[in-house]
Amino acid sequence: MNDRLYPQFKILLVDDEISFLRSMSLTLERQGYTNLLTCDNPLNVKQLIATNHIGLILLDLTMPVLSGQDLLNWVKEEYPDIAVIIFSGLNQVDAAVDCVKKGAFDYIVKTANQEQIFESIKRAIRTQELSLENQSLRAQLMSTQLSKPECFSNIVTANKQMMSIFYYLESVAQSNQPLLITGESGVGKELIAEATHALSGRQGDLVSVNVAGLDDNIFADTLFGHARGAFTGADKQRLGLVEQAAGGTLFLDEIGDLSSSSQVKLLRLLQEGEYYPIGSDRPKRTQARVIVATHQDLTKRQDEGVFRKDLYYRLHTHRVDIPPLRERPEDISLLIQHFMKQACDEIGKSPLSIPKTLALHLTHYAFPGNARELRALVYDSVSQSRAESLNTKPFETLIEKNSLGLFDENQIQFSDNTPLPTLNQASEILVNEAMARANQNQSLAARMLGISQPALSKRLKNMKENQKDEQ
Numbered sequence: 001m002n003d004r005l006y007p008q009f010k011i012l013l014v015d016d017e018i019s020f021l022r023s024m025s026l027t028l029e030r031q032g033y034t035n036l037l038t039c040d041n042p043l044n045v046k047q048l049i050a051t052n053h054i055g056l057i058l059l060d061l062t063m064p065v066l067s068g069q070d071l072l073n074w075v076k077e078e079y080p081d082i083a084v085i086i087f088s089g090l091n092q093v094d095a096a097v098d099c100v101k102k103g104a105f106d107y108i109v110k111t112a113n114q115e116q117i118f119e120s121i122k123r124a125i126r127t128q129e130l131s132l133e134n135q136s137l138r139a140q141l142m143s144t145q146l147s148k149p150e151c152f153s154n155i156v157t158a159n160k161q162m163m164s165i166f167y168y169l170e171s172v173a174q175s176n177q178p179l180l181i182t183g184e185s186g187v188g189k190e191l192i193a194e195a196t197h198a199l200s201g202r203q204g205d206l207v208s209v210n211v212a213g214l215d216d217n218i219f220a221d222t223l224f225g226h227a228r229g230a231f232t233g234a235d236k237q238r239l240g241l242v243e244q245a246a247g248g249t250l251f252l253d254e255i256g257d258l259s260s261s262s263q264v265k266l267l268r269l270l271q272e273g274e275y276y277p278i279g280s281d282r283p284k285r286t287q288a289r290v291i292v293a294t295h296q297d298l299t300k301r302q303d304e305g306v307f308r309k310d311l312y313y314r315l316h317t318h319r320v321d322i323p324p325l326r327e328r329p330e331d332i333s334l335l336i337q338h339f340m341k342q343a344c345d346e347i348g349k350s351p352l353s354i355p356k357t358l359a360l361h362l363t364h365y366a367f368p369g370n371a372r373e374l375r376a377l378v379y380d381s382v383s384q385s386r387a388e389s390l391n392t393k394p395f396e397t398l399i400e401k402n403s404l405g406l407f408d409e410n411q412i413q414f415s416d417n418t419p420l421p422t423l424n425q426a427s428e429i430l431v432n433e434a435m436a437r438a439n440q441n442q443s444l445a446a447r448m449l450g451i452s453q454p455a456l457s458k459r460l461k462n463m464k465e466n467q468k469d470e471q
């Protein structure tokens with residue numbers, strides 16, 4: 001059972017008509033708005049605002065003793081950040097214009113259809129949520145410490161960009177809006193989803209599903225479940241993952257590969273907050289926060305016409321892009337340590353010492369598989385280690401394979417009018433680059449250059465002497 005209140009601030013309903021208050025609260029609760037407060041005496045409103053975190057007031061216009069207009073004036077003066085929607089029994093254009101001029105978010109006639117009322121409330125809540133998120137982001141920018149560092153304990157990093165992502169996540173973790181996580185395969189998107197769920201403080205579960213390759217029917221069945229008898233073989237009702245994630249988080253991985261018909265279903269879930277189990281004509285409201293991730297470039301997928309624009313914009317409100325490991329060289333040695341300890345723990349080995357130069361050697365490697373690739377390498381090395389030090393053979397093989405790969409001649413382009421380097425200059429540039437990539441290891445640099453180590457040593461010596469002569 002989910003007892004999480006929504007939205008994160010209270011909605012205050014003010015009306016002297018108790019029956020209206022009762023029916024409106026019931027209707028709103030059925031729509032998933034559970035954080036409600038009712039008040040049938042306008043004179044109590046000031047006290048209620050002073051003692052509660054109220055973000056939205058649904059205010060009756062015509063009340064005895066203190067009118068809705070007077071209260072609106074007072075709220076806008078004392079608490080300009082609270083949104084006020086005026087409810088009136090009468091459809092009066094003048095009054096509506098006057099209220100909106102005085103700062104009301106909207107003016108609604110009590111007899112308006114429910115869709116119109118819900119739409120207005122939804123918009124007001126969204127505006128308030130955005131404003132709270134802005135305040136929180138501003139506060140995070142000013143602060144130099146994470147409020148809940150323990151939520152990031154599984155993510156090893158010393159990278160500044162990753163730290164800014166952590167600050168950003170602290171600001172948006174409470175939001176009900178979706179979060180989009182992008183980044184190459186293996187950068188740690190799932191870890192980021194887990195940290196966001198932990199930060200959100202949601203009591204429900206984090207329910208993860210990889211949606212790549214799910215056909216539309218399986219997608220709908222997996223997410224929304226089905227009613228008994230919905231199709232042949234559906235002899236029991238089945239709850240979908242959206243329901244299992246109630247009060248928690250639904251994490252949809254590989255969202256860039258979602259089929260176009262499933263994209264429509266997801267959009268409806270995000271936009272309307274409701275869904276239909278297969279074979280049921282009664283919509284259900286979702287209580288789950290949605291996080292999606294992809295290694296695909298969604299802008300490109302959109303341009304190619306395979307990803308819906310409207311869904312892309314819906315997902316775009318909160319977004320983090322995790323940098324690849326090659327752009328976080330400072331993380332390499334930390335991750336090697338971390339994975340080495342994990343691997344040793346798993347096989348009951350004492351921690352191994354790691355050669356200091358190992359991380360340095362890896363800084364020129366592109367890590368197409370990111371942290372996952374590094375993890376696999378470290379695990380392989382740990383399993384091959386017989387002494388107290390980490391066996392670096394798997395790393396050396398990789399670096400050599402990478403450095404000694406076939407050179408693509410098209411990589412070098414000369415423009416027509418610029419002077420060419422002399423043969424000596426070109427050779428110096430190459431030697432310096434190879435030495436840097438090999439971290440000053442002459443044997444490796446020589447292999448990259450296709451010459452013997454003594455030949456390289458001779459060139460280096462000559463280069464040094466030439467430099468001296470020039471000085």
Ligand SMILES: Nc1ncnc2c1ncn2[C@@H]1O[C@H](COP(=O)(O)OP(=O)(O)OP(=O)(O)O)[C@@H](O)[C@H]1O
Nearest residue numbers: 154155156184185186187188189190191295371372
């Ligand atoms: N910064 C990190 N600290 C510790 N472990 C990490 C870090 N980044 C990634 N890992 C580990 O690397 C592996 C891959 O991470 P994860 O599954 O989160 O990547 P991903 O981006 O979701 O990959 P994919 O796109 O393939 O789904 C996991 O074992 C994860 O624990």
